Amino acid sequence: MAERKNSTFGLLGKDISYSFSRGYFTKKFKNLGFTKTKYVNFDIPKIEDFPNIIKNDDSICGINVTIPYKEEVIPYLDKLDKTAKKIGAVNTIKFTKRGNLKGYNTDVVGFEKSISPYFKKHHKFALILGTGGASKAVAFALKRNNIKYKFVSRNPSGEKEISYQDLSEKIFNKYNVIINCTPLGTSPNVDKYPTIPYQYLSKKHLLFDLIYNPELTIFLEKGKERGATVKNGYQMLEIQAEESWAIWNKNK
Structure with a gap:
């Protein structure tokens, strides 16, 4: 090249x-x-x-x-x-x-390739924390993998969104993939994290954080403490960066 x-x-x-x-x-x-x-x-x-x-x-x-x-x-x-x-x-x-x-x-490819090796048969429902641009790519990838999802929002609207206050043990038993698409926990504000009922997490859960700095956010840390599988966003960023580079250089 x-x-x-x-x-x-x-x-x-x-x-x-x-x-x-x-x-x-x-x-x-x-x-x-x-x-x-x-x-x-x-x-x-x-x-x-x-x-x-x-x-x-x-x-x-x-x-x-x-x-x-x-x-x-x-x-x-x-x-x-x-x-x-x-x-x-x-x-x-x-x-x-x-x-x-x-x-x-290229977010969709980055997310899909980095999370799909962690999917297990019982991972059929997901909660997406946040409703910004990144969350839309995440939703697109989940749909492609036949995983049904709901967005969790501070101001929910429509049937695809629920509020943080609505999160319950029943919901967590069903939705065992949780993806943080909010900036909460990004360095230097490492003491921040999404307000979800972490006590309902278990080893059946898979937590993915789009944040890569710090390597282990409080969101992931709390999941790990309860036996959940956790993954940060570093690999996703690497993959989407290379996808971007390929797009820029195509036909050059």
């Missing part, structure tokens, strides 16, 4: 100084011997600032998207990949030869 002259890739988000992506791709470019390629953070306070990023830098070849812009960025794109369209959230943007912006979702 040849290096192109003065190529810039980056991460679009808000308050993203902790960025996994920047460190990952900077190391990748170094290993590839790419000296003219860089990965930067496009840290903006509001999505309305996004067009200025594009306008002011013609070296940009591809962008990853993180919280809170995975859904908000869509109106600024010219086209969506069919999977991203179905999910309703984007985490990868490709700049096409015509100069158009096309949105993709």
Whole structure:
């Protein structure tokens, strides 16, 4: 894969100084011997600032998207990949030869590949904590694996969502896959965690946290203490990053 002259890739988000992506791709470019390629953070306070990023830098070849812009960025794109369209959230943007912006979702592949080896026969129902862009990709992957799910929200609406107050022993006995798609517990706020009834967790449960820093969040720690299988989001991020790289370099 040849290096192109003065190529810039980056991460679009808000308050993203902790960025996994920047460190990952900077190391990748170094290993590839790419000296003219860089990965930067496009840290903006509001999505309305996004067009200025594009306008002011013609070296940009591809962008990853993180919280809170995975859904908000869509109106600024010219086209969506069919999977991203179905999910309703984007985490990868490709700049096409015509100069158009096309949105993709590699979160779904990252999540699916990292959690599927842990699925057991009794894992038929899942709770998704949070209702943001990442949770939509998680829901899409669960559906593909024939796992029924409900979103857990502070402000539930519709039959697919329930509130944190509704979580009971009965629900936990049925829904034994729990995925944290909220930012609660992310470094440096490591003392935060979703308010769920952890006392109802057991060895039948599988807990997945999209957070990777710290390696073991309180959410995962509490599950581990009760015998649950736990998995953090680091591998998911690695997989989705490589999927993004493949998309950016296709037909180049």
